[in-house]
Amino acid sequence: MSGIKILWADDEIEMLKPQLFFLEKKGYEVVTVSNGYDALDELKENNDIDVIFLDESMPGITGLETLAKIKETSPNIPVVMITKNEAENLMEEAIGSQIDDYLIKPVNPNQILLTLKKIVDNKRLVSEKTASDYQQEFRKILMDINSGLDVEGWVETYRKIINWELKLDESEVEQMMDILSMQKNEANSEFSKYVVRNYESWLKGDGPTMSNTLMRKKVFPILEENKPTVMLLLDNLRYDQWKMIEPIFMELFKKEDEDYFFSILPTSTQYSRNAIFSGLMPLEIQKMHPDWWLNDNEEGGKNLKEKELLEDQIKRVMRKDIKSEYIKVTNTYYGKMLNDNIQNYVQNDLTVIVYNFIDMLSHARTEMEVLKELVRDEKAYRSLTVSWFKNSPLWTALQKIADKDIRLVVTTDHGTIRVNQPSRVVGDRETTTNLRYKVGRNLKYEKKDVLESVDPHKFGLPKPNVSSRFIFAKADKFFLYPNNYNYYNNFYTDTFQHGGISLEEIICPVVTLVSK
Incomplete structure (x- = not known):
């Protein structure tokens, strides 16, 4: 192994010549100093040090004092503490100060090599x-x-x-x-x-659990066990994002089951989330509750009746009294309210919490250059989701109820995909603006790029007009109109969108947890 540079600080450096010779033969470069002050000076001048070997007992400032100063200026450089002393309190202090390994004198060359392999070569x-x-x-x-x-x-x-x-x-x-x-x-x-x-x-029922059957198959059966259940729906949560925040949940909860459901089409909040809470397909919602459904081309909020749809489904399916509550968090004010009141919610048989953050993140990334820079790719998107969750009022609220005898169901309404391939669409003024699905009367499109629904009723979807049809983008396609094509292509390429057909949008996690 060559190209690795070691800084070794030890007041008995002359006695370490066999070890230094051994390391140099193995291709390591070793810079030696005899005290902590010189080690710190060397570190200032030399910005290519890969690992530091630090003697614990040196004149001037001790190894632990030197370590503290190293961590202030160069926190990411691995440090190996070398000591004659096996005292437990000393080791605890060194380990607490974030050493990466320690060796006991006299130091065996093979031990040194093993430590270097472990620290430097590990990654x-x-x-x-x-x-x-x-x-x-x-x-x-x-x-x-x-x-x-x-x-x-x-x-x-x-x-x-x-x-x-x-x-x-x-x-x-x-x-x-x-x-x-x-x-x-x-x-x-x-x-x-x-x-x-x-x-x-x-x-027709010949397939996976879908949005409209999610609660009937995955939530209502566990309510029979008379244990308070909290259903947490994180808008736009993908399976990969769940896997990233799962370890945080596992600090306080045990996993009973990790399953999935398929989001209905369009994989968008208006359709999939209304279907979840109603237990109905959108066409059925429109027929049973015409005042509660708005088509894409109609003015007004499209998810304003989730509470009523949930209550209606509970009555229709459970056929018994269930004490339930519906909470929707769309900003920090409601997040604080959730945190303040979470203890009260576990008195219910079923508490449903809809938390809108990830959806806002994906939309904001499309619009804001600074977020595009921060969330450059899938990895950064996942990482930002973790940072948000760790520091959110939601996680603080969940910590407050982790010791209660409850069941927690974590799920979503649909996922999102990073789009990269534009597909041309021509439509009239009534055509919807969503990039992953379109509803309209006179649509012209690339047939190979879409799943078309000439009769939306067969897909359980309402028709805004008699001749309306739906099209859904496949894989990572997104729909663009011919006017200002290049501008919108540059603007929307590499953004996170939903509404169409992809593994990320359709296959959704539904995870059941209990308190540890």
Whole structure:
């Protein structure tokens, strides 16, 4: 291993010549100093130090004092403490001060090598192993994608792709990330064809749990156990984002079950979330509650009756008295109210909390240059989701009820996909503006890019007009009108959108947790 530079501070450096010679033979460069002050000076002048070996007992300032100053100026450089003293309190203090390893004198050359391998080479070795493992898995996933998968097969393949994506995030092997990205595109292309072939039959009951059956299949059955249940719906939460925030939940909760449901089309809040809370398809909502449904082309909020739809579904399906409450958090004021009142909510049989943040994040990223810069790619999108969640009033609220005997169901309404391929659409003034689906009368479009619904009623969707039809974008396509085409292409390429057909938008997590 060459190219690694070690700074070694020890007042008995002359006695360490065999160890230094051993390291140099192995290709390491070693800079030596005899006290803590010189170590700090060397660190100031030398910005390419990779690891520091620090003697605990040196004249002047001690190893621990030197360590504290190193961590102030260079917190990311690994430090190995070397000591004659095995006193427990000393080791505890050193470890508490974030040393990466420690060695007891006399130092054995092989011990030094092992420590260096562990600290410096660890990331490289993990990266190489991850890349090698993915290369072996690549062919199997490719064969699966093209093997005529069923619902379970697609869910499993999607989970595999996401798990590899998260592993490769850590390893930072760019070439492998590019290959995985191509594989995900291929998977989305085949998955879109699968949805086109099967969507209508799913709506007849021959398929996965979908938005309109989610509560009936996944939530209402557990209410029978007479344990307070909190259903947390994080708008726009993708499976990969769930996997990133899952470890935070696991600090306080145990996982009972991790399952999935398929969002209905369009994979947008107006359709999928109303379907979840009503237990009905949009066309059925319009027929049963005409005053509660607004079509895309009608003025007004499209999700203002979720509370009433939920209450109606509980009465219709449960057929018994259920003490329920519906809370919607759309800004920090409502987030604080949730935090203040969370203890009261666990007195209910069912509390539904809809938390709008991830959806706002994806929309804001489209509009704001500073967010585009911050959330450059999928990895950054996931990372920002984690940062938000850790520091949100929501997590603070959940911590307050973690010791209660409750059940927590974490889910979403639909996911979102990063779009990259524009597809031209021509429509009249009544045509909707969504980039992933369109509703209109006189639509002209690239048939290969879409799933078309000439008769929306077959998809359980209302018709704004007699001749209205829906089209849904496949994979990572997005719809653009011919006017100002180049401007909007540049503006929307590489943004997160939803409403169409992709693994990310349709396959949604539904996770059941209990208090530890």
